[in-house]
Amino acid sequence: MADIILVVNAGSSSIKFCGYEAVGAEPRPLLKGQVEGLFTEPHFKVANAAGDRTEENRWPSGTEIGHAGAIRYIAEFLRNHREGHRLVAVGHRVVHGGLEFDAPTLVDHAVLERLATLVPLAPLHQPHNLAPIRVLLEARPDVPQVACFDTAFHRSQPEAAQAFALPHEITARGVRRYGFHGLSYEYIASTLPQVAPQAAAGRTVVAHLGNGASMCALKAGRSVASTMGFTAVDGLPMGTRCGSLDPGVILYLIDALQMNARTVEDLIYKRSGLLGVSGLSSDMRVLLQSDDVRARFAVELFIYRIARELGSLAAALEGLDALVFTAGIGEHAPLVRDRVCRLAGWLGVALDPAANAVDGPRISTGESRVSAWVVPTNEELMIARHTLAATAGRI
Numbered sequence: 001m002a003d004i005i006l007v008v009n010a011g012s013s014s015i016k017f018c019g020y021e022a023v024g025a026e027p028r029p030l031l032k033g034q035v036e037g038l039f040t041e042p043h044f045k046v047a048n049a050a051g052d053r054t055e056e057n058r059w060p061s062g063t064e065i066g067h068a069g070a071i072r073y074i075a076e077f078l079r080n081h082r083e084g085h086r087l088v089a090v091g092h093r094v095v096h097g098g099l100e101f102d103a104p105t106l107v108d109h110a111v112l113e114r115l116a117t118l119v120p121l122a123p124l125h126q127p128h129n130l131a132p133i134r135v136l137l138e139a140r141p142d143v144p145q146v147a148c149f150d151t152a153f154h155r156s157q158p159e160a161a162q163a164f165a166l167p168h169e170i171t172a173r174g175v176r177r178y179g180f181h182g183l184s185y186e187y188i189a190s191t192l193p194q195v196a197p198q199a200a201a202g203r204t205v206v207a208h209l210g211n212g213a214s215m216c217a218l219k220a221g222r223s224v225a226s227t228m229g230f231t232a233v234d235g236l237p238m239g240t241r242c243g244s245l246d247p248g249v250i251l252y253l254i255d256a257l258q259m260n261a262r263t264v265e266d267l268i269y270k271r272s273g274l275l276g277v278s279g280l281s282s283d284m285r286v287l288l289q290s291d292d293v294r295a296r297f298a299v300e301l302f303i304y305r306i307a308r309e310l311g312s313l314a315a316a317l318e319g320l321d322a323l324v325f326t327a328g329i330g331e332h333a334p335l336v337r338d339r340v341c342r343l344a345g346w347l348g349v350a351l352d353p354a355a356n357a358v359d360g361p362r363i364s365t366g367e368s369r370v371s372a373w374v375v376p377t378n379e380e381l382m383i384a385r386h387t388l389a390a391t392a393g394r395i
């Protein structure tokens with residue numbers, strides 16, 4: 001009977017899950033699965049430890065199964081495949097830890113209630129991160145659950161990188177820049193010494209380009225700045241989120257267009273970004289295949305903003321040694337990487353187009369002053385490591 005750690009990673013457009021055998025210091029992956037395209041073209045797939053596809057299901061284009069539908073589907077799959085396994089712990093990605101939670105935390109009912117107060121700060125994620133924790137607390141109170149936060153990795157940033165220029169009493173209430181995708185950046189920082197030792201020790205910008213997208217400046221593996229702020233709507237344009245916006249726009253929407261907080265929330269989180277600009281889709285694959293002018297402009301704007309933020313993060317690092325691409329778009333869209341690297345020529349990035357076409361791992365030329373890389377992220381492994389450490393002695 002193998003002892004299993006289950007990991008659940010609810011993103012904005014996908015739910016990823018992983019089973020790890022809890023043996024020794026490093027969790028050993030047994031199965032990896034996901035439902036992606038929750039609101040566009042849901043696609044369920046599972047692979048075994050060797051990476052071979054073992055299960056697959058597709059829903060018709062235009063189907064919306066959402067997070068609740070996907071969790072039900074995944075739970076049913078896991079119930080049918082639990083033979084020979086003993087569930088000893090569950091690790092969850094929880095997007096917002098606020099001021100209070102800056103490290104992985106065992107969750108009980110009291111912790112869950114405090115995490116629920118952060119729902120307004122991450123409306124696309126936090127409810128879906130907490131829902132499976134709540135269900136399992138009732139159904140399996142014997143199994144420890146660990147919340148691993150997207151915000152925690154960034155708490156090491158200098159004070160100036162975390163502050164808005166707001167009055168002190170507002171800042172003291174926790175209105176500050178938190179940054180997200182921290183589990184992804186922490187994983188990249190942990191694996192970079194093997195992939196690119198010089199980059200790992202130096203000044204690196206990591207671009208996590210998925211349905212949610214952000215960038216992080218790493219100095220010797222520690223976060224010093226990031227593009228996301230108080231919430232995960234800040235920074236780069238994303239699948240359905242607008243990214244950085246002049247706060248005056250919000251006031252204008254309320255005063256002149258008579259929107260209220262909920263309609264503004266819906267606009268900036270769910271109807272903007274690639275979807276809003278293109279009027280076509282939030283899915284980069286669809287946009288890249290389209291000849292539509294607005295679809296092209298959406299991709300253009302995404303790339304332009306990445307290039308601008310790169311300059312800003314390089315300034316925070318006082319120079320740049322390496323650029324790393326990761327997540328759905330970063331790992332699989334050579335065209336986006338090509339365009340970003342060319343716009344970063346002034347910083348010393350020289351692209352190797354042939355290496356870029358096959359997803360790297362190194363996509364810059366040997367002479368490039370700044371090296372560029374494709375490094376697949378693994379938030380699930382990072383969560384499993386934290387879960388193992390946080391439950392040591394209990395499982």
Ligand SMILES: Nc1ncnc2c1ncn2[C@@H]1O[C@H](COP(=O)(O)OP(=O)(O)O)[C@@H](O)[C@H]1O
Pocket residue numbers: 011012013014036209210211212239282283284285286288327328329332333
């Ligand atoms: N082969 C591909 N080419 C371009 N974009 C891709 C490809 N595969 C996935 N993507 C894009 O990656 C994004 C989803 O990234 P992912 O990191 O899985 O998202 P999430 O934020 O939900 O975790 C989508 O925009 C999708 O279109």
Ligand SMILES: CC(=O)OP(=O)(O)O
Pocket residue numbers: 010011012013095125150180181210211212213232
């Ligand atoms: C924080 C965030 O945007 O996450 P995701 O990319 O999974 O939507």
Ligand SMILES: [Mg+2]
Pocket residue numbers: 011012210211212
């Ligand atoms: Mg994600």
